[in-house]
Amino acid sequence: MSYTVSTGFRKPDCSILQFPSSRALAIRIQRELDGPGWLVLTHDREHGWLHGDFNAALQDGREVAAGYGVCLLSSADCLLSNDGGAK
Numbered sequence: 001m002s003y004t005v006s007t008g009f010r011k012p013d014c015s016i017l018q019f020p021s022s023r024a025l026a027i028r029i030q031r032e033l034d035g036p037g038w039l040v041l042t043h044d045r046e047h048g049w050l051h052g053d054f055n056a057a058l059q060d061g062r063e064v065a066a067g068y069g070v071c072l073l074s075s076a077d078c079l080l081s082n083d084g085g086a087k
Helices: 054-068
Strands: 027-031 038-041 048-051 072-074
Touching (some): 027 054, 054 072
Antiparallel strands (some): 027 038
């Protein structure tokens, strides 16, 4: 004995999960508020590293972003690519 179930009348039994945007999980590089340095900040802003110049912060930011598997953003929300260009 076999049964045929029409899929046209069945209600979906799944739900769609909303994931945060990739920018929400980005590593950020931004200027120090009260000094000449540059900060590399994790996405949750719980960890940060201070650098004396932008190039040092950029190099470290790329390594941290690669470790987390996320993108790297400048303080102007400009996406920084791994090859050094901005997108």
